[in-house]
Amino acid sequence: MASHSHAPDVRAELDRFTRACREQGTPVTHQRLAVYRALLESPGHPDAETVHRQLRPEYPTLSAGTVYKTLEMLEGLGLVKKVGATGPSRRFDANRHPHHHLWCVRCHSLTDIELDAGRAVDLPADLGFQVIEYTIQFSGVCAQCRVRGDAGLDPDSGAPTAQP
Amino acid sequence: MASHSHAPDVRAELDRFTRACREQGTPVTHQRLAVYRALLESPGHPDAETVHRQLRPEYPTLSAGTVYKTLEMLEGLGLVKKVGATGPSRRFDANRHPHHHLWCVRCHSLTDIELDAGRAVDLPADLGFQVIEYTIQFSGVCAQCRVRGDAGLDPDSGAPTAQP
C-alpha cells in the first residue's frame, strides 16, 4: 500500500529457510513454513498473536506456543528480527534488507523504508562499541493520519497527547 | 568518555515537572516526584519494576500501579519516552536531549549517545510522513562485553538474561 513496499520473493526465502534447516539438521515442518510465509506476506510487522490468527483458518490446530517458538527460531537463523516497538506486544520483521522504520504516533502503524544506503552513520571509535547494524526510527505522523487531519501536531511539543 | 554526558539537572527537571503539573491542575505528589527523580538519576533505561524496586526502601508503600501510572503520565507531559526495547518489559527514558541508543545484543544494556549530527537525516518528501524526531538504534556488542568475551548481565535491571 504505502510507497515502496519491497515485496520479498517468498518462494526464494522459504527455500533459504529450508536449506538453513537442513544444514543444521532441524526438521522443516508445515508449521514453521507457514509461520515464516505468513510473516513474509505481511505488509506490516505483525506480533505473534496476529500471525497465529492469520494462520488459524488454514491450520486450525496450530498452537500459539509453536508460533512463538518458530519466531524465536527464525530470529536465531537471522531470517527475522524483533523490532523494538513501544506497544504491548513484540513485533517481528522478515525484511532482511537494511531498512528503517516510520512509526506513526497517531495510528501506531510501523512502516518500512529503505533509504539510500550511500551514507553510513559512524560512531566515535573510542566508545569501543562494535556495531552490527543500525536502524533509524522516525517518529511522526503518517500520510494517512495527516490527511485525516486530526489537529495539527506541532513538532516542538514532541508529545503525542494520545489521551482517549 | 566522549560525548556520553549523562548528568541531567535533576532539580531543574523536577521544577519543570512541578510547573507542568500546576499548569494543568494536576496534583504534585511525593510519589510522582520520586518516580521522576528515580528515572532522572538512573544511568540506563530502567523498566517500571526497576524503578519500583529502587524506590521501595525510601517509600515502602509505593505501589506498582502508581509507578506505571506515573510513567505514563510523564510520557503524556513529554518528559519521558518509552524506548522500543526487544526485551520482556518496557523501558523508559528521561533524557530529553535528542540522542541515540546503543543496544548490546549480549548483555541487553541500552546506552544513550549524543551524536552531534549537524546534518539531519532526511526523508523523501513524497512519503508525506511528518517527522517529529528520529532515533538511531545501533545494535552490536558493547565495550564491556567485548572485553569480557562472553555473555553478561543486564546492568540496569540486574536480571540475568536468558542463558544460565
Place this chain on the structure above:
DNA sequence: TTCCCGAACAGGAATCATTCTTATCCAGGT
C-alpha cells in the same frame, strides 16, 4: 492554620502476552 473535596494512592484482583510442561505426533533417514 484547619477543613474539605476530588483526584491520587495502596493493595490486590484481573487481564494480556509469553513461556513452560507433558503427552502425542510427524519429518526424514533407514
Place this chain on the structure above:
DNA sequence: ACCTGGATAAGAATGATTCCTGTTCGGGAA
C-alpha cells in the same frame, strides 16, 4: 513402510501491566 528424536498441541504457569475499590492526601478556601 518403519523408527526415533525432535516438534507439536493444549493448556497450565509465569511475568508484565492494567483495572478496581476503599482510603488517603494535596492544595485551594475559610
